[in-house]
Amino acid sequence: MTTGGPSADVRARRPSALAEGWRAYRNERGGVFGLAVLVLVVLLALSAPLLTDPAGLDVTRVEEAPLRPPGAGHWLGTDESGRSVLLLTWWGARVSLLVGSCAAALSMVIGTLVGVTAAHFGGWTDTVLLRLTDFFLVLPALVLAIALSTVLSRGVFTIVLAIGVTSWPQTARLVRAQTLTVQTRPYVERARALGGGHRHVLGRHVLPAVLPLVFATTTLTVASAIIAESTLSFLGLGDPSRISWGAMLKSAMDTGAVTAGAWWYLFPPGLGIAVVVLAFTLCGRSLETVLNPRLRGEGR
Amino acid sequence: MTDTLEHGGTRRSGTVPRTLGFVARKLGGAAVSLGLVAVLGFFLFRVLPGDPARTMTRSAPVSAEQLAQLRHRFGLDQPLYAQFRDFLGNLARGDLGTSYTYNRPVTELIGERLGPTVLLVGTATVLAVLLGLWLGTRAAWRHGTATDRWFTSVGLTLWSVPTFWLGLLLLMAFGVGVGPLPGLFPVAGMSSPDVPPGVLPRVLDVAHHMVLPCVTLVAVIHAQFMMVMRSSLLEEMGAEYLTTARAKGLRDDAVRRGHAVPNALLPTVTLVFLHLGMVVAGAITVETVFSWPGLGLLTYEALRVPDLPLLQGTFIVLASSVIVMNTLAELLYRVLDPRVRA
Numbered sequence: 001m002t003t004g005g006p007s008a009d010v011r012a013r014r015p016s017a018l019a020e021g022w023r024a025y026r027n028e029r030g031g032v033f034g035l036a037v038l039v040l041v042v043l044l045a046l047s048a049p050l051l052t053d054p055a056g057l058d059v060t061r062v063e064e065a066p067l068r069p070p071g072a073g074h075w076l077g078t079d080e081s082g083r084s085v086l087l088l089t090w091w092g093a094r095v096s097l098l099v100g101s102c103a104a105a106l107s108m109v110i111g112t113l114v115g116v117t118a119a120h121f122g123g124w125t126d127t128v129l130l131r132l133t134d135f136f137l138v139l140p141a142l143v144l145a146i147a148l149s150t151v152l153s154r155g156v157f158t159i160v161l162a163i164g165v166t167s168w169p170q171t172a173r174l175v176r177a178q179t180l181t182v183q184t185r186p187y188v189e190r191a192r193a194l195g196g197g198h199r200h201v202l203g204r205h206v207l208p209a210v211l212p213l214v215f216a217t218t219t220l221t222v223a224s225a226i227i228a229e230s231t232l233s234f235l236g237l238g239d240p241s242r243i244s245w246g247a248m249l250k251s252a253m254d255t256g257a258v259t260a261g262a263w264w265y266l267f268p269p270g271l272g273i274a275v276v277v278l279a280f281t282l283c284g285r286s287l288e289t290v291l292n293p294r295l296r297g298e299g300r
Numbered sequence: 301m302t303d304t305l306e307h308g309g310t311r312r313s314g315t316v317p318r319t320l321g322f323v324a325r326k327l328g329g330a331a332v333s334l335g336l337v338a339v340l341g342f343f344l345f346r347v348l349p350g351d352p353a354r355t356m357t358r359s360a361p362v363s364a365e366q367l368a369q370l371r372h373r374f375g376l377d378q379p380l381y382a383q384f385r386d387f388l389g390n391l392a393r394g395d396l397g398t399s400y401t402y403n404r405p406v407t408e409l410i411g412e413r414l415g416p417t418v419l420l421v422g423t424a425t426v427l428a429v430l431l432g433l434w435l436g437t438r439a440a441w442r443h444g445t446a447t448d449r450w451f452t453s454v455g456l457t458l459w460s461v462p463t464f465w466l467g468l469l470l471l472m473a474f475g476v477g478v479g480p481l482p483g484l485f486p487v488a489g490m491s492s493p494d495v496p497p498g499v500l501p502r503v504l505d506v507a508h509h510m511v512l513p514c515v516t517l518v519a520v521i522h523a524q525f526m527m528v529m530r531s532s533l534l535e536e537m538g539a540e541y542l543t544t545a546r547a548k549g550l551r552d553d554a555v556r557r558g559h560a561v562p563n564a565l566l567p568t569v570t571l572v573f574l575h576l577g578m579v580v581a582g583a584i585t586v587e588t589v590f591s592w593p594g595l596g597l598l599t600y601e602a603l604r605v606p607d608l609p610l611l612q613g614t615f616i617v618l619a620s621s622v623i624v625m626n627t628l629a630e631l632l633y634r635v636l637d638p639r640v641r642a
Contacts, residue, residue: 135336142584143618147344151355231581234462235584263472266468270465277460281459
């Protein structure tokens with residue numbers, strides 16, 4: 001990948017491989033359902049500034065009564081300062097999706113780098129990196145993420161960093177195992193024998209073979225990253241200037257919405273998290289089934 | 301032990317040093333990990349913040365003089381290497397420093413809160429493991445049927461729900477009560493002030509308080525164990541030894557219980573311990589929601605200030621206990637699995 005584009009031969013084969021993958025994916029009912037939900041949620045999140053008026057999010061400009069049950073004008077009721085819960089939930093999707101995908105991307109990059117490096121160079125590099133990966137795999141990721149986001153300044157970037165640098169070990173283990181398998185194949189051996197350097201072997205042969213499975217894992221990582229984001233926001237470690245589902249649940253708890261029985265304030269943000277996380281999980285599992293030949297056709 | 305050695309002959313004498321080597325390697329690995337936790341703890345809470353005194357006082361205005369005093373009290377006016385040396389020395393003596401908010405030793409605070417967390421997390425983990433293994437076994441044994449699909453969907457859905465949200469919902473439904481229904485369970489804490497004296501009433505009172513937090517944790521955690529057990533048992537389903545067992549005329553139940561499950565259990569055990577970190581994460585939010593006076597609530601209280609020495613203490617204690625438990629699991633695995641032992 002770093003050594004320029006794929007050859008014409010590969011380019012000709014790629015569309016058909018994609019189409020074949022899509023045909024296999026279409027048979028996964030859960031995956032198709034998850035994908036449909038995701039497309040809908042992403043479209044809604046992107047269209048929030050076009051379809052709604054962000055002025056409704058401003059605490060100083062609301063005229064509604066606080067904690068009003070759902071009714072005309074406010075389909076999902078109002079929060080503790082009189083803002084529409086529907087509007088808050090709609091805008092909250094943006095932060096959850098943004099942080100979830102950025103953190104998962106960061107974790108994918110770190111995990112792939114560590115995994116490929118460990119497997120390709122072997123020896124001491126492998127020992128040290130594997131030891132480090134195992135250390136971070138066992139370490140409670142959320143506790144570490146809490147520590148990071150407490151000491152660094154509050155903001156979306158900090159949250160992405162905190163989740164990204166704590167969730168890569170699984171990807172690293174997977175990539176390492178995959179790289180070890182791919183490297184024993186004759187075509188990689190041939191490339192080496194013909195004098196291909198590390199860059200060539202990794203970029204042209206190893207990475208393209210490993211990346212599809214990394215993609216499936218990353219989809220699953222997005223799910224756990226969204227849960228982690230909402231948990232950090234719920235603990236008050238999120239970006240205070242942005243609305244997120246976790247932060248909404250935090251204010252619901254802090255302002256006594258639970259004791260007041262304000263179910264309309266508790267349900268939407270939590271359901272939002274659950275639906276998006278479930279959709280990513282379903283997509284990730286289906287991708288794994290399609291891409292991992294070992295699982296294919298066994299109904300797992 | 302000596303008896304088995306004598307009877308085992310030459311093959312045994314070769315196994316014992318190898319086992320010792322394995323134990324030594326695992327213990328060495330754990331020691332390195334614990335060392336890394338200490339270094340990470342120092343780096344996270346002393347180096348990364350830049351000026352910890354300023355971080356701790358960011359919610360309240362303080363004078364330069366107060367800041368200097370604070371820096372002196374926590375030894376922050378020393379050079380970094382001297383701080384690290386003192387930190388390691390104190391850690392070796394079991395001293396985790398003084399809390400900024402409570403003005404008491406961190407070890408003392410953690411000691412007080414350890415019991416409730418062990419009680420809650422221990423109970424929830426045991427229940428979640430039992431429930432998860434049972435459901436996973438049933439789902440895999442009937443794999444492809446409606447039962448399997450139902451268990452899997454419920455598991456996946458619960459797995460996607462944030463723990464604290466489920467806690468809030470249960471708190472509202474069963475703690476506060478909905479509409480005319482009164483709350484069935486206490487909404488906060490671990491015990492009521494008006495409990496009659498005697499051991500049994502107090503135990504029952506704590507159990508009553510523990511129902512909601514425990515159900516929340518179990519609901520979310522068991523899903524993972526169920527999925528692991530299910531796929532682990534599915535791997536065994538095609539195995540020939542099951543056909544042999546059936547050919548011997550064993551009943552379906554006996555094949556499952558006596559042959560398939562014990563083999564599928566092994567990979568699950570490792571994963572159960574590997575996911576302890578996740579249980580700890582769940583405990584932090586659940587304790588926050590239900591005001592359960594454990595380490596999780598202590599962490600939440602500490603991060604609101606933020607009380608860096610206290611956070612450092614809870615970080616080191618939580619991370620080390622997970623590492624210790626994992627090492628124990630790896631050693632136990634060796635004992636349980638004859639394939640690894642041989």
